[in-house]
Amino acid sequence: MITESRLKKILHRGDFAVTAECGPPKGADPEVVRNKGKLLKGYVDSANVTDNQTGVVRLCSLAACALLKAEGLDPVLQMVTRDRNRIALQSDVLGASALGIRNILCLSGDHQSFGNQPQAKGVFDIDSVQLIQAVRQMRDAGEIIGGEKLTAPPQLFIGAVANPFADPFKYRAARLATKVEAGAEFIQTQCIFNLKRFKEWMDLVRDYGMDNKVFILGGITPLKSARMAEYMAKQVAGMDVPEEIISRMKAAPAKEQRQEGIKIAVETIQALQEMKGVHGVHIMAIEWEDVVSQIVQEAKLFPRPQV
Amino acid sequence: MITAERKPIAEIKEMLAPYRKILVVGCGSCVAECASGGEKEVGLLSSALRMDAKASGKEIEVKEMTLDRQCVYEFIDQLTDVIHRYDIVLSLACGAGVQAVAEVFPKVLIVPALNTTFLGETKEAGLWVENCRGCGDCKLGVFAAVCPVTRCAKGLFNGPCGGSRTERCEVDPDVPCAWQLIVSRLEDMGRLDLLRKVHPPADWSKQQGKGPRKIRREDQRT
Numbered sequence: 061m062i063t064e065s066r067l068k069k070i071l072h073r074g075d076f077a078v079t080a081e082c083g084p085p086k087g088a089d090p091e092v093v094r095n096k097g098k099l100l101k102g103y104v105d106s107a108n109v110t111d112n113q114t115g116v117v118r119l120c121s122l123a124a125c126a127l128l129k130a131e132g133l134d135p136v137l138q139m140v141t142r143d144r145n146r147i148a149l150q151s152d153v154l155g156a157s158a159l160g161i162r163n164i165l166c167l168s169g170d171h172q173s174f175g176n177q178p179q180a181k182g183v184f185d186i187d188s189v190q191l192i193q194a195v196r197q198m199r200d201a202g203e204i205i206g207g208e209k210l211t212a213p214p215q216l217f218i219g220a221v222a223n224p225f226a227d228p229f230k231y232r233a234a235r236l237a238t239k240v241e242a243g244a245e246f247i248q249t250q251c252i253f254n255l256k257r258f259k260e261w262m263d264l265v266r267d268y269g270m271d272n273k274v275f276i277l278g279g280i281t282p283l284k285s286a287r288m289a290e291y292m293a294k295q296v297a298g299m300d301v302p303e304e305i306i307s308r309m310k311a312a313p314a315k316e317q318r319q320e321g322i323k324i325a326v327e328t329i330q331a332l333q334e335m336k337g338v339h340g341v342h343i344m345a346i347e348w349e350d351v352v353s354q355i356v357q358e359a360k361l362f363p364r365p366q367v
Numbered sequence: 368m369i370t371a372e373r374k375p376i377a378e379i380k381e382m383l384a385p386y387r388k389i390l391v392v393g394c395g396s397c398v399a400e401c402a403s404g405g406e407k408e409v410g411l412l413s414s415a416l417r418m419d420a421k422a423s424g425k426e427i428e429v430k431e432m433t434l435d436r437q438c439v440y441e442f443i444d445q446l447t448d449v450i451h452r453y454d455i456v457l458s459l460a461c462g463a464g465v466q467a468v469a470e471v472f473p474k475v476l477i478v479p480a481l482n483t484t485f486l487g488e489t490k491e492a493g494l495w496v497e498n499c500r501g502c503g504d505c506k507l508g509v510f511a512a513v514c515p516v517t518r519c520a521k522g523l524f525n526g527p528c529g530g531s532r533t534e535r536c537e538v539d540p541d542v543p544c545a546w547q548l549i550v551s552r553l554e555d556m557g558r559l560d561l562l563r564k565v566h567p568p569a570d571w572s573k574q575q576g577k578g579p580r581k582i583r584r585e586d587q588r589t
Contacts, residue, residue: 169521
């Protein structure tokens with residue numbers, strides 16, 4: 061039986077989608093993945109599994125997605141081009157579809173020098189845009205790179221990422237357009253703390269007419285503490301945490317900082333719901349998956365619609 | 368040019384340790400330009416080896432020679448009458464030069480004094496930067512003469528990654544983001560349209576091919 065992507069159905073119906081990130085463990089225990097899945101089930105439409113995020117070796121995204129699928133979730137397979145060449149990537153795309161995984165998110169991946177294997181060779185045989193194009197061609201034309209026919213095409217809803225906060229800013233919307241032209245059907249953005257800049261980016265996105273061509277899910281990361289806010293502002297590449305967010309976190313007493321972080325997340329979601337062209341949110345609660353249900357409920361996005 | 372850096376002296380000494388008669392051979396081309404393997408560096412390294420041997424009470428003989436090029440037979444031939452008098456040859460050429468000499472003298476022991484690093488330019492005195500990977504399929508014409516294969520840490524063909532801030536590369540803040548350069552240069556030239564099309568996957572067979580690559584030009588063969 062061919063199941064369909066829940067995320068695709070939700071977005072095509074015009075519902076405001078909720079996805080969340082599920083980070084796999086640095087070990088082989090499947091229970092860790094299942095337990096995280098249980099925390100998210102019912103509160104999100106789909107769950108992303110990261111692919112050796114920040115270049116750190118973890119249980120592979122494909123296996124974790126299969127485990128989540130068996131728990132009744134709709135997984136989003138994150139696939140980076142850093143570690144595998146086009147032979148391996150296309151092979152895994154076929155394998156994912158065969159296992160019933162229906163969503164894929166194509167990325168280039170964090171550079172290997174940031175991770176726990178800094179001496180590894182970065183593959184980057186193809187880039188994220190070329191991966192999007194390859195998956196789209198596999199699905200719609202039933203062809204791999206180079207034109208050879210597949211016996212059966214993969215069934216995948218194709219996503220890409222966008223960082224509205226990175227440079228060169230003016231080119232960022234054009235870059236989104238490139239990804240859409242290559243075949244991306246949904247976009248999950250970098251965590252939004254600077255709403256003003258995100259709005260400016262959305263204006264550019266609408267100028268390009270992209271809000272009608274692709275579903276955009278705004279990235280949300282609840283802050284655990286003022287220290288985390290400062291760390292993300294200074295140490296994490298491509299992250300924009302404005303001073304006002306840091307001082308707001310600092311103003312809260314240490315014990316209440318988590319609650320303040322959740323409050324900021326909920327307020328951001330509500331602001332995004334009002335923004336034309338934003339079709340959902342993607343919650344990345346880093347090693348804090350149990351907070352997702354609370355955020356979804358406080359943002360009044362629970363219960364999730366039946367499809 | 369091909370750039371190289373001298374190996375640590377301890378590593379060089381370890382390779383030479385069992386031998387007494389040493390021929391130190393420099394190269395007057397790229398590695399002389401980047402101050403790692405020319406006549407001057409041959410002199411400095413040879414003196415260091417002699418002084419070190421003297422200090423440790425070891426008797427060695429070090430002969431210095433520098434060829435115009437170690438990668439071309441006509442110049443390598445200058446070693447023919449000399450090379451067999453030595454136990455070992457310490458080459459200050461790039462990897463291509465070391466192997467070219469070894470091919471000509473199959474029975475001679477030859478070891479490298481340099482780590483060959485990259486194809487690059489002299490940015491300023493004492494600073495060399497990589498800007499070509501020799502991919503065999505140059506696309507500088509569409510990327511405003513900035514090579515994304517070499518100068519973008521992820522070798523991206525279709526725009527910048529999400530990590531560039533304040534126009535610097537996330538991997539090394541000393542390095543400008545290659546895509547920032549490409550975008551602003553094309554903007555200045557009014558050619559941002561060149562970025563609108565999706566660049567297909569590169570043909571890496573032109574770089575890796577079937578093992579080592581070769582260029583054969585019939586018009587150059589006599």
